[in-house]
Amino acid sequence: MAEATSGDVARVHNAVLQLGRELGRVQQLQVGLSQTVDQVASTQDMTRSELTQLRALFDEYVRRDELAKNLQLAQTRIIAVRGELETSYGHYATVRRLATGTLQAMDTGTVTQDAMQAASEELMITTPRYWLAPALVGLAAWIRDDRTLAERALAEALRRDNDKTSLFFALVLRRHGRDDATARWLRQYVARQDPAALSHEFTVVLDAVATGTLGPVAKPSVMEHMSGWYQRLTADPETVAAQVTRWRQLIDGMRTPVDPRFTVLPAVSPTWPVLKAVYEGATVHGRAEAHFRGIFERPLRPAPGLQERVDAILDNLVRSYDEEETPHRKREAELQAIIDADGDRTAATAAVAAEAAVHEESVDFLTLLTNAGFFPDRVGASDGTQRMAIALAKDWVVAADGQLExxxxxxxxxxxxxxxxGWTGRIDGDATEQSLVDSLTIHIDAETDNALSKIKLDGGPLLGLIVGGVALLLAVITFVQGGSGFGVFLLLVALGLGGFGAYSYSQLEPRREHVRRLGEQRKATGAAQVRGAVAEVLDWRTAWDREVDRAEAFRRYMNALVRDSFIASAPDRSREVVA
Amino acid sequence: MPRPLMGPQQQIGRLAPTAAARHRPASGGRLLTSPRSARYLAAIARLDASATLLPLDLQEIIDELHREFDETWSAVPQGFVAHCYLGAPYEAHTVTVDGAIIEHYRAGEPLPGPLEGARALARTEHYRVIEVYPDKLVCVRADGAVVTVGE
Known part of the structure; x- marks a missing residue:
């Protein structure tokens, strides 16, 4: 029995030793597991960050895809619209070419009157409803001295488009030095105009004023009318406010994107979108000054002779689009805006809204000036006209820029x-870089302390120590009572469990050290980000100050423009008095 | 750090404003959009030292400001807000409507009534003073040029 007991003790002893070894292995596994968990946590962080990047990339992809589709659609549609314009109004282009062609042929005397008559009469048949065809028939008849046909053709042209026909003949007559007749045509044209609802061809009159094409007889009366309109309309605060609003939209469209070297603030500051918008809003003053300087400082070469100047204006008159084409031209401009904005419909809508008045059938005199000042190509204004229009509109430009500022x-x-x-702070008048870094350090230290407090003996190791202690106590009692075999067993159990507990305890410190190291790393990274953000806020402020200070220089430049400097004198008059 | 300087009706005993100022409503007349006169700007500059002004001087300044608007039959602002150079902890100070009492406002403290709308514009030194009207703000630059804000 005693042998059996001894054998049992030996087996138990072995089993306990085995258990101790297994526990040791379990402990090693636990430590390994703990490290793996840390690794998993770090991998999870990385995965999350990569997922965020992926999301951003995906969003970007979706946006790009949408832009590409919009662009493609706009490109397809614009072809259709242009095709329709060509089909419906393409033959107008022939008539337009013939207008200046006829005048130049008259100058050189290289074309017979019969050829002119035949060409113009053919156009009369092929382009019904178009005002320029009968006007050309009238012109050809006038050259031939066929008064009856000339008057009939003229009556028809006036019926089709009274204003354009009047302007056309005023310019043709001015081209041939018939100043009194020019003045009569212009007088009847201008008297019929309502400054609150001018057609786009009035740009031609502005052109004539700016390029000195008006004759000495017509000029004072036209200038008087225009000055009167200008004063009357500028006395109405609402009309002026509308122009200021338009210029504000146009200037606000000149924003420059923020410098891409700002990398920390976009990542760490929820205020970044505001900072970005405010900076970009401030860039318009410098851009606007560059824009207007570009207009005024590029070389302007007015045609030297009267005939060339009139021809240029006639080109504008006959090439500017007619009202019936307006819906198509408007649609074309909308699609072109989408193409220009690379498919960005929002940007295109803003651009179209800013230039909406360009496509209106009739506009007030001030809107016409704004159109000529900002969209000279769309309304057919020459460089000189653009300068004069801007000089007249300078008060609105200055007011608009002031409002933007x-x-x-x-x-x-x-x-x-x-x-x-996970820390939030704010850079304001009271904060310093050090105070922010200190606040961040305190936050991360608190988090680290919290994590450290959670690393302690628990579960298996703690139970092992308690059971080991109890086994030791029981072993002592057993030995005192003389039970050697069971006492040895208990002692072995106590040793095994005690060893396991001690080993677990010895592994706590490396884990704590790991957490401390992570905390230090976070502090270093966080402090670098805070310092970077503070530096970028200072850079941002400097850049903003620089941009917003340009508003002053821009205003000075605009205020120095004088209207009369941009009104050329006629090439056949050495001195003129500006009304 | 804006500083509402005064309200529209300054009426106290012998320091009452000019007759014209007394009889004109604060919101009547057209908005004065022409550049402000040197006299007006000088009056605004004197208000910078308002902490040391005697009530009589303050009333004189206020009458001067009113004159700018009365002479052109223009609307008189409801109040004036200006950038404050006093520094921390004070952000703004105001002259109450009954005149001659200067109150200092700490950062974050709301300005009275409609004047709060001008606070953002007075935060930097861009404008010498911001005039507050019922539906508009007029910012006056150091050279007297004005910018009207608000539809």
């Missing part, structure tokens, strides 16, 4: 928020 100043944020490593 005020909006920008008002939007200036009072503080910049930062979110780094």
């Amino acid at each position: 005020a909006q920008n100043v008002a939007a200036f944020p009072t503080s910049v928020e930062l979110t780094v490593e």
Whole structure:
């Protein structure tokens, strides 16, 4: 029995030793597991960050795809619209070419009157409803001295489009030095105009004023009318406010994107979208000054002779689109805006809204000036006309720029928020770089302490120590009572469990060290981000100050423009008095 | 750090404003959009030292400001807000409507009534003063040029 007991003790002893070894292995596994968990956590962080990047990439992809589709659709549609324009109004182009062609043929005397008559009469038949065809028939008849046909053709042209026909003949007559007749045509044209609803061809009159093409007889009366309209319309605050609003939209469209070297703030500051918008809003002043300087400082070469100047204006008159084409031209401009914005419908809508007045059938005199000043190509204004229009519109430009500046100043944020490593802080008048870094350090230290407090003996190791202690106590009692075999067993159990507990305890410190190291790393990264953000806020502020200060120079430049400097004198008059 | 300087009706005993100012409603007349006069700007500059002004001087300044609008039959602002150079902890100070009492406002403290709308514009030194009207703000630059804000 005693042998059996001894054998049992030996087996138990072996089993306990085995258990101790297994526990040791379990402990090693636990430590390994703990490290793996840390690794998994770090991998999870990485995965999350990669997922965020992937999401951003996907969103970007979806946006690009949408833009590409919009672009493709706009390109397809614009071809259709242009095709329709060509089919419906393409033959107008022939008539337009013939107008200046006829005049130049008259100058050189290289074309017979019969050929001119035949060409113009053919166009009369092929282009019904178009005002220029009978006007050309009238012109050919006038050259031939066929008064009856000339008058009949003229009556028809006036019926089709009274204003354009009047302007056309005023310019043709001016081209041939018939100043009194020019003045009569212009007088009847101008007297019929309503400054609140001018057609686009009035741009031609502006052109004539700016290029000195009006004759000495017509000029004072036209200038008097225009000055009267200008004064009357500028006395109405609502009309002026509408122009200021338009210029504000146009200037606001000149925003320059923020410098891509700002990398920390976009990542750590929820205020970044505001900072970005405020900076971009401030860039318009410099861009606007460059834009207007570009207009005024590029070389302007007015045609030297009267005939060339008139021809240029006639080109504008006959080439400017007619009202019936307006819906198609408007649609074409909308599609072109989408193409120009690379498929971005929002940007295209904003651009179209800003130039909406260009496509209106009739506009007030001030809107016409704004159109000529900002969209000379669309309304057929020459460089000289654009300069004169801007000089007349300068007060609205200055007011619009002032409003943009005020909006920008008002939007200036009072503080910049930062979110780094779960900490939030704000850069404002009271904060310093050190105070922010200190606050971040305190936050991360608190988090690290919290994590450290959770690393302690628990579960298996703690139970092992308690059971080991109890086994030791029981072993002592057993030995005292003389039970050697069971005492040895208990002692072995106590040793095994005690060893396991001690080993577990010895592994706590490396884990704590790991957490401390992570904390230090977070502090270093976070502090670098906070310092980077503070530096970028200073850079941003400097850049903003520089941009917004340009508003002053821009206003000075615009205020120095004088209208009369941009009104050329006629080439056949050495001195003229400007009304 | 804006500073609402005064309200529209300054009426106290012998320091009452000019007759014209007394009889004109604050919101009547057209908005004065021409550049402000040197006299007006000088009056605004004197208000910078308003902490040390005597009530009599303050009333004189206020009358001067009113004169700018009365002479052109223009609307008189409801109040004036200006950038404050006093520094922390004060962000703004105001002259109450009954005149001659200067109150200092700490950062974050709301300005009275409609004047709060001008606070953002007075945060930087862009404008010498911001005039507050019922539906508009007029920002006056150091050279007297004005910018009208608000539809």
